[in-house]
Amino acid sequence: MASKETKQRGRPRSFDRETALEQAMRSFWEQGYEATSISDLTRTMGIGAPSLYAAFGDKRALFDEVVAAYGRRHGxxxxxxxxxxxxxxxxxxxxxxxxxxxxxxxxxxxxxxxxxxxxxxxxxxxxxxxxxxxxxxxxxxxxxxxxxxxxxxxxxxxxxxxxxxxxxxxxxxxxxxxxxxxxxxxxxxxxxxxxxxRAWPETAEAGEGEETAEEAGETHGDPAADGGAPHPRRATLAHPAP
Amino acid sequence: MASKETKQRGRPRSFDRETALEQAMRSFWEQGYEATSISDLTRTMGIGAPSLYAAFGDKRALFDEVVAAYGRRHGxxxxxxxxxxxxxxxxxxxxxxxxxxxxxxxxxxxxxxxxxxxxxxxxxxxxxxxxxxxxxxxxxxxxxxxxxxxxxxxxxxxxxxxxxxxxxxxxxxxxxxxxxxxxxxxxxxxxxxxxxxRAWPETAEAGEGEETAEEAGETHGDPAADGGAPHPRRATLAHPAP
DNA sequence: TGATTTATATATCGCTCGCTACAGAAAAAC
DNA sequence: GTTTTTCTGTAGCGAGCGATATATAAATCA
The missing domain is CATH 1.10.357.10 (Tetracycline Repressor, domain 2)
Structure with missing residues (x-):
């Protein structure tokens, strides 16, 4: 399923299926399922309607595939x-x-x-x-x-x-x-x-210091997500300060 | 605008405008603007398309009127x-x-x-x-x-x-x-x-923990004017009040 | 070289969309 | 009554919808 094992017989597909799926994802992501028309999709995917239907089934099946890919890559x-x-x-x-x-x-x-x-x-x-x-x-x-x-x-x-x-x-x-x-x-x-x-319940008893504002690490390396509390932490009795 | 002052000349409207607007509100509220078709509206409002257009303008104007009424009655x-x-x-x-x-x-x-x-x-x-x-x-x-x-x-x-x-x-x-x-x-x-x-910031000075979860319990009926106020704490010590 | 298989491009299909022309119906004005 | 004004029902407009029939193009197999 993931790789082409044998040479296909007929005329080869003229577009990259993954790239087309990515473009479809963009469209559905921006406009939503119903507001995205087949015409929108064929334009952004750069293919004709028959190619779309041959490669992905119908609009619903294409959307399902988009959702699955979205879950894998972003969700x-x-x-x-x-x-x-x-x-x-x-x-x-x-x-x-x-x-x-x-x-x-x-x-x-x-x-x-x-x-x-x-x-x-x-x-x-x-x-x-x-x-x-x-x-x-x-x-x-x-x-x-x-x-x-x-x-x-x-x-x-x-x-x-x-x-x-x-x-x-x-x-x-x-x-x-x-x-x-x-x-x-x-x-x-x-x-x-x-x-x-800040609405999160306090740790039950002798908690270990949970510094919630600590680095989350592997996201996207963007420093904007400092996560540090810009607001004064609410007074707590049981919560050990970092 | 609110009352008819003089008798209108032609054939009177055969439906109640307010009731029809209410039904239109239901449809838009449930399905959203675009997903609600004129056909949906004429069915739920119980009128024909020409009556709808005569009474409310077009779909957009009807929606605007619905939103205004919604703001007055519910929002x-x-x-x-x-x-x-x-x-x-x-x-x-x-x-x-x-x-x-x-x-x-x-x-x-x-x-x-x-x-x-x-x-x-x-x-x-x-x-x-x-x-x-x-x-x-x-x-x-x-x-x-x-x-x-x-x-x-x-x-x-x-x-x-x-x-x-x-x-x-x-x-x-x-x-x-x-x-x-x-x-x-x-x-x-x-x-x-x-x-x-529970994420709400503590009061500037005045004391003790706010028990923010003080039971909204009653829910229905009259959302009491004082409902939810844990305890009246308006005076502030830190800053002069106007 | 055909013959076969698959993909693409053009040109639709039937259907619904928002909207309206038109003619008949129901009221007031004369 | 007749005229005038306004509303309503039928029927349909052009446009866009999702989806396809058909014919041509491009590959492999013989």
Whole structure:
């Protein structure tokens, strides 16, 4: 599937399938599923309609493939941050900081495709909308699971409402995506992310110093995502200062 | 404009204009501007296309009228909360709590029309999208102004970033609207609102921890004027109040 | 060299979009 | 009554939608 093993028989394709898919992603990302017409796609992909249908099926199948590629290339940072960091707090903090960067990278559409590409849909596209909604639900579920693990381990207080906290994080991320599309710059999104983390529950007991403002590392090397709290940290009794 | 003074000359209108406008609002609110067709509108409004155009102009003008009516009947609660409560904190807290109720009222579309009705748009509807975006910007500006006033009065710390805090609130509200449309119930939205307020900066001087999660519990019925105010703390010690 | 296979370019298809011309219907004005 | 004014129902406009039929172009296989 990934490589051509034998020489194909007929006339070879005159365009690069991956490049065309990338262009389709741009269009769907910017305008959304329904607002992007086949005519838009053929123009930006640089191919004719029959080539599009031969290579990708129909509009819906092309979109599905775009969403899959998006998840692989751009959308995975949240799950990755939550899975890789040692605590839920650090994972979510890093996810929010990285979202501020990802959602404002120059040269690509603002915000998140999964969040914004199928919001105002006709009944004809109800399935597409439901598909993206399910992905959003799944993302929040991932966060909730990570939070629950920290409750079990004692990192978070036993009475922490994992579902509510995860949905709060999801709402903030969706809000950040919309703010990015509405024109907020990267620094503003970083401020929102930083503020949002102030709502995070205190560590249960003898926490180890969680410096949430520490380097998230491997994102995109952009220093704008300092993540440091521009606002005075709220007074806490149990939280050891870094 | 509000009343008919003289008897009109020709054949009288066979439908109630306000009722028709209400139905149009429902359609736009549910599906968004572009995804709602004239055919949808004439069906739900119960009138023919020529009657629609005679009474409201074109689709764009009808939508503008819908948005104006929406602002009057449903959308004003944020500005009202922020304007009426004695502090920005109480105002925003009440606004978030009321959003949880407003965005999940049974028998009407979920979420906020201004937030969600023109998100995936073709270039043909760029003006509509820009118009709603400007309203969102204005709402955040209102919140920012209220926060700034509390900084001046000393209610909030002098180093509070009013713009960032206002944009955070805006992002949370937009996230709540999307969550509502994604199926979150009222209790979940109330939890998100409660969590979001934990990020609010401490009062400049006056004492003790704010128990920001002070139960918005009641939800329905009258969103009490004092609802949510943990304790009246208007006096500030650090700065002279006007 | 054909013959076969696959891709592309042109020119649509049926359908829905926002919108309107036109003629008939229902009221006030005369 | 007749005239005038306004609204409503039918029917259809040009344009764009997603998707294709057809014919030609470019490759491999024999």
């Amino acid at each position: 995975g940072f949240i799950d990755r941050a939550v899975a890789e960091e040692p605590t839920a707090r650090q994972g979510v903090g890093r996810a929010l900081r990285e979202a501020a960067v990802e959602y404002t990278l120059p040269g690509r559409p603002r915000g998140c495709l999964v969040i914004s590409a199928a919001l105002n849909t006709t009944p004809a596209s109800a399935e597409v909308a439901a598909s993206l909604r399910e992905m959003r639900r799944s993302n929040i579920g991932q966060i909730e699971s990570r939070i629950r693990a920290d409750i079990v381990s004692g990192e978070l207080p036993a009475d922490t409402d994992a579902s509510a906290l995860a949905h709060y994080v999801g709402a903030v991320i969706q809000g950040m995506s919309q703010q990015a599309r509405d024109g907020a710059d990267r620094a503003m999104l970083a401020d929102i992310a930083s503020l949002a983390m | 004003g609660f944020i500005d009202r909360a922020v304007a009426e409560e004695p502090t920005a904190r109480q105002g925003v807290g009440r606004a978030l709590r009321e959003a949880a109720v407003e965005y999940t009222l049974p028998g009407r579309p979920r979420g906020c029309l201004v937030i969600s009705a023109a998100l995936n748009t073709t270039p043909a509807s760029a003006e509509v999208a820009a118009s709603l975006r400007e309203m969102r910007r204005s709402n955040i500006g209102q919140i920012e102004s209220r926060i700034r006033a509390d900084i001046v009065s000393g209610e909030l710390p002098a180093d509070t970033d009013a713009s960032a805090l206002a944009h955070y609130v805006g992002a949370v509200i937009q996230g709540m609207s999307q969550q509502a449309r994604d199926g979150a119930d009222r209790a979940m939205l109330a939890d998100i609102a409660s969590l979001a307020m």
